[in-house]
Amino acid sequence: MVIEIDFNSDEAIYVQLMNQIILGIATSRLQEGDTLPSVRQMADTIGINMHTVNKAYTLLKQEGFVSIDRRRGAVVAIDVDKIKALEEMKQNLVVALAKGCCKEVSRQEVHQLIDEIFDDYDL
Known part of the structure; x- marks a missing residue:
């Protein structure tokens, strides 16, 4: 599995790493029982601190x-x-939908976006 970290992002590196792993699980690139690289291996591969991977x-x-x-x-x-x-999920969506409403994103556009995202997952 390839982990892509954006070192210029405002999002913390440990959060990016977590999200990449969760996306890997959701898209079946990572399966139940798969072993992730050791903390040291992951840190060396990505070029980050071991404490960040551990977190x-x-x-x-x-x-x-x-x-x-x-x-x-x-x-x-x-x-x-x-x-x-x-x-x-509800807690996260409340804020995301509020931001969308402030930008006048319609209910239909939200539903279409969710459908597009779900199409990427192996459910």
């Missing part, structure tokens, strides 16, 4: 996308707590 992996674990095993490292292990996932 991303820890948050991915807290959010139920990976499990951490001392022998295997970070392993994709999806926590299927759908109610929790829907609540988190």
